[in-house]
Amino acid sequence: MMRKRTHKPSFTDWHKTVPESTRRDFLAKAGKTALLASLGVFGAGCEAVDRGLLDRGLTPVVLEDPQAAGLPKPGMLVHSEIPFNGEFAPHLLNDDVTPTERHFVRNNSGIPERAISQDLRGWKLVIDGEVHKELALSMEDLLRFPQVTMDVVLECAGNGRSLFVPGISGTPWQRGAVACSEWTGVRLRDILQAAGVKPSAVYTGNYGEDLPNDGGEPFSRGIPIEKAMDAHTLIALKMNGEVLPAAHGFPTRLIVPGWIGSAMQKWLNRIWVRDTVHDSEKMSGYSYRVPVYPIAPGDKPPVEDMRIATAWRVKSLITQPESSLEFSAGTSIAVKGHAWAGETQIDKVLVSTDFGLQWQETRLIPPSNRYAWFHWETELTLANKGYYEIWARASDNTGTAQPFSQPWNPKGYLGNVIHRVPISVVA
Numbered sequence: 332m333m334r335k336r337t338h339k340p341s342f343t344d345w346h347k348t349v350p351e352s353t354r355r356d357f358l359a360k361a362g363k364t365a366l367l368a369s370l371g372v373f374g375a376g377c378e379a380v381d382r383g384l385l386d387r388g389l390t391p392v393v394l395e396d397p398q399a400a401g402l403p404k405p406g407m408l409v410h411s412e413i414p415f416n417g418e419f420a421p422h423l424l425n426d427d428v429t430p431t432e433r434h435f436v437r438n439n440s441g442i443p444e445r446a447i448s449q450d451l452r453g454w455k456l457v458i459d460g461e462v463h464k465e466l467a468l469s470m471e472d473l474l475r476f477p478q479v480t481m482d483v484v485l486e487c488a489g490n491g492r493s494l495f496v497p498g499i500s501g502t503p504w505q506r507g508a509v510a511c512s513e514w515t516g517v518r519l520r521d522i523l524q525a526a527g528v529k530p531s532a533v534y535t536g537n538y539g540e541d542l543p544n545d546g547g548e549p550f551s552r553g554i555p556i557e558k559a560m561d562a563h564t565l566i567a568l569k570m571n572g573e574v575l576p577a578a579h580g581f582p583t584r585l586i587v588p589g590w591i592g593s594a595m596q597k598w599l600n601r602i603w604v605r606d607t608v609h610d611s612e613k614m615s616g617y618s619y620r621v622p623v624y625p626i627a628p629g630d631k632p633p634v635e636d637m638r639i640a641t642a643w644r645v646k647s648l649i650t651q652p653e654s655s656l657e658f659s660a661g662t663s664i665a666v667k668g669h670a671w672a673g674e675t676q677i678d679k680v681l682v683s684t685d686f687g688l689q690w691q692e693t694r695l696i697p698p699s700n701r702y703a704w705f706h707w708e709t710e711l712t713l714a715n716k717g718y719y720e721i722w723a724r725a726s727d728n729t730g731t732a733q734p735f736s737q738p739w740n741p742k743g744y745l746g747n748v749i750h751r752v753p754i755s756v757v758a
């Protein structure tokens with residue numbers, strides 16, 4: 332027997348999810364001119380926009396309606412509409428393979444028009460730089476290569492940012508900017524081999540069709556050539572068996588298993604093979620970089636002491652029970668979740684209900700393939716009434732386990748502090 336408590340603890344603000352009816356009028360209500368001005372796109376007033384004189388084809392990209400791309404997804408916690416960022420509560424992520432309608436969305440810019448209209452006309456994927464033969468591949472060309480299907484964890488580097496103390500600006504992801512969907516596509520290695528990688532190749536510079544609203548540098552990141560040549564690194568053409576949805580990168584995106592989500596370029600249209608570490612804006616400074624040594628919370632190390640964030644750390648999520656449920660004393664409580672570990676292997680997941688004094692093992696269910704998440708489950712019985720927290724702690728085959736307190740870094744990346752789910756037990 333369980334029922335929902337009426338007073339939820341304040342750290343689970345899922346009721347902020349945008350309801351169907353209000354988001355529809357978001358742009359209208361906000362006032363387009365005010366919105367543009369607030370985004371710093373134009374100075375005060377853009378009369379042509381305000382008076383509806385620009386038709387869709389001429390609409391500034393910042394005014395693209397997320398709805399055209401099927402956003403927000405029902406039940407999503409929306410952090411921002413332009414660019415669109417939204418995630419799901421952990422209890423909505425219980426599936427072994429995350430359905431597309433539960434996969435978080437993280438955009439740095441607008442969704443390209445081509446993706447929204449699913450239009451392949453004029454689309455090519457260019458491979459250039461340190462290659463013997465430059466390629467410009469059409470979708471038909473890509474489909475001629477062997478197609479590979481894998482379940483892969485995709486997690487934003489900033490997932491869990493809202494749990495860092497002191498707080499950090501940026502999208503305040505809770506725990507749901509992670510998913511494990513099924514991706515189908517071509518091995519990046521096969522494409523690079525077709526182009527003939529020169530010995531001078533060091534890194535890729537990946538580009539997509541999305542352009543920033545402020546006219547700045549496009550979102551571009553890269554990966555070392557060794558990771559690009561790994562058999563698991565894909566140019567994905569499908570997600571969960573369907574052509575890539577607009578929000579997730581139509582027509583192609585990179586899947587770089589085990590690594591932070593920003594490595595997985597969406598709306599991919601160019602891979603520039605470079606003879607140096609990719610030095611775009613999003614590879615430099617404090618972007619997607621973490622200190623090389625531990626720092627005190629709130630400190631900002633000099634930029635030369637920052638390194639590029641790559642693989643995820645060992646991590647787990649409790650997907651059942653949902654936060655803040657009430658149970659009767661003495662009943663069995665099913666506890667479930669997932670665990671994943673970047674480039675290492677999950678070894679075990681332990682759970683505790685007494686703030687870490689005692690731990691119990693969970694049953695581990697290995698995934699279908701490497702780089703997909705493990706599932707774990709157990710049952711708990713709490714004999715006495717009271718407030719409890721279910722804690723889950725994963726460890727990997729190198730003996731590394733999740734921390735109890737989040738090590739801090741200036742941008743709130745790679746958060747992997749243990750997940751704690753509050754419940755109450757009544758007599």
Ligand SMILES: Nc1nc2c(c(=O)[nH]1)N[C@H]1C(S)=C(S)[C@@H](COP(=O)(O)O)O[C@H]1N2
Nearest residue numbers: 435436437438439487539592593595596597
């Ligand atoms: N072209 C492009 N690719 C991108 C991004 C982007 O803004 N533009 N965001 C990246 C980041 S930071 C993440 S976490 C993932 C999110 O993928 P998803 O929206 O499919 O969940 O895409 C990555 N690829």
Ligand SMILES: [Mo]
Nearest residue numbers: 487488592593
């Ligand atoms: Mo991200």
